[in-house]
Amino acid sequence: MALRDDVKGTGTYSLIAIPIMIWTIIPLLWTLALSLKSTDALASADANILGNFWPRQVSWENYQLIFTGGASELFLPALRNSIVVCLSATVISVVLATFCAYAIARLQFPGKRMILTTALGVSFFPVIAMVTPLFDVWRNIGLFDTIPGLIIPYLSLTLPLSIWILAAFFQQIPWEMEQAAQVDGATTWQAFRKVIVPLAAPGVFTTGIITFFTAWNDFVFAISLTSDRARTVPAALAFFTGASQFEQPTGGIMAAAVVVTIPVVILVLIFQRRIVAGLTSGAVKG
């Protein structure tokens, strides 16, 4: 019975899924197509097939432009900044959120509810409302246009969500696991590191990826809080210029967009299996 129900449902789901998939993939394909067009093909519909969609002749000139050509001075440092900022923000955020969530899930202390509510409250504020005051503060204390100057706002953006997700994961792990570890001779720290963290791995990876994406894709903070030295890729794209002021640097922007999408795709492919919950099955009676 269960099998037949599954099969019956599949058709309907596919019918609904196909338009959604097309809807989401077209902008990505379009970006890729634009990045592969030469300057001429961008201007003339005749050089393209499928109704001006795909270039007849694939050209790598946009990629040459951003890696070795005129835009490389802007793009390569921005790429480096992006990687440094995002990796640091992710690592710090995951570590802090893991400790905080563990405390919330396991320990009784005054103000526990307040921490959770405040964490949620912080994420209510629109990002743009924080930018102007932050800009002033950062300039006065010398954090403007520095890498820590970006990491700190990203942490404040991602920590609340990370704490909530991880607290939920920790609460699912049976207390007995930890007690068993303690009886087996583990200190609280060993029980946490060897039993709790591996079991919460799907949650840890989920929060890690969310943090990375938030930081990687952020534009508002990146454009407002940086100048030349700490500018990340999304902000740098806005400073691309064409050969003349009348020419849009479309191809270069698209090529850069494709390049910065690649790490995201790789991350998702690597970790999608680990994000699957249900790792705890079999821990206790099942």
Next chain:
Amino acid sequence: MAEIVLTHLVKKYGDGFPAVNDVSLDIADGEFMILVGPSGCGKSTLLRMVVGLEDITSGDLLINGNRVNDLAPRDRNLSMVFQNYALYPHLTVFENIAFPLRLAKGKHTEAQVREKVTQAAGMLELTEHLERKPSNLSGGQRQRVAMGRAIVRDADAFLFDEPLSNLDAKLRGQMRTEISRMQRRLGVTTIYVTHDQIEAMTLGDRVAVLKKGVLQQCASPRELYDQPVNLFVAGFIGSPPMNFLPARVGDGTLSLPFGDVPVGTDLVEKVAGKDVVIVGLRPEHIKDASLGDVTGGARFNATVDVTEWLGNEQYAYIPFEPDPSVQALLEELDRDLDGEGMRTQMVVNLDARSRLREGDDAAFAFDPASMHVFDPETGACLTRDEDLAAQIAREAEEDRRNSLERAKAREAATA
């Protein structure tokens, strides 16, 4: 190897309710001690106090003479099997068993770890499952892995918290004998919590019966069965449970609902001054008189309500009207024993040859000496023979030592 002494242990929770109230126990080296009682009697709490997962409100816990009240679980060198096994799902069976060894850093080389784990796995017949994850194992296998993790380390004592309650009846029987064999072979002090009186009777060298956090009686299974100290212990130990019948005290007789029973002079003295007592009669002590197995003794006639034939024996149920003066007491006792407060009936465990059926008016016989008589006010057993109880205790202790010696000798012979 350890001797564990509990002196006046008390556990009070935040609301002041004593979950464990003034429990004192002396657990000898190599002894198999059972903590048993109905749900909520504090037996698991007591075990967790011993292992260090619950704080001790007052009293002393001594392991080998050292007070360990304030030591963390890892410093008490006890190993524990949890009710839900608490295996580490991200580790293989091998790593699960090796976990305590790996935590003791620098104590064991990789080769030693491998040898110890292989040996423990061999004892529990887990060798072929060592590379699997717990989620792929059956309930019984998971149970054995949990035991492997407990025995692999040279712990001072093993603690079991209702380890078999998640298994089905057949597997439970097998694992029961397995635990018993393992305990004898290793000769390690063991504390075992259960709510199942069959596990308590079959496994324990001694059994501690708890009720609402208070220790009722701690004795060998045989003593609990033959010489219970009070109504609660008598009703808890034995399956089907002991029948409790109200009896009016007459002149040299006790009037049971089914007839008068003449009693000896010593019992007459004990019940003197009481109107009503409670008589406890084990189902197996009542016989079908028509089979002619019993000569003499007390006889009575009663109508059988229901019979259950089990092949090797059969149960007959005989309803009766309880005396209103003790009805409240019997109802309270039933609640304490996790009962449902159903109709008052007497259970008779008959020989399988008996051909009694529902509705038969039958003659039954029993030996008046097999009666236990309880004081309805205090619940204390008036017929308990202290000398006999002491003798049973001595014999049980002797048996325990002998079987430990034998197990050691066997071990030495095979090694």
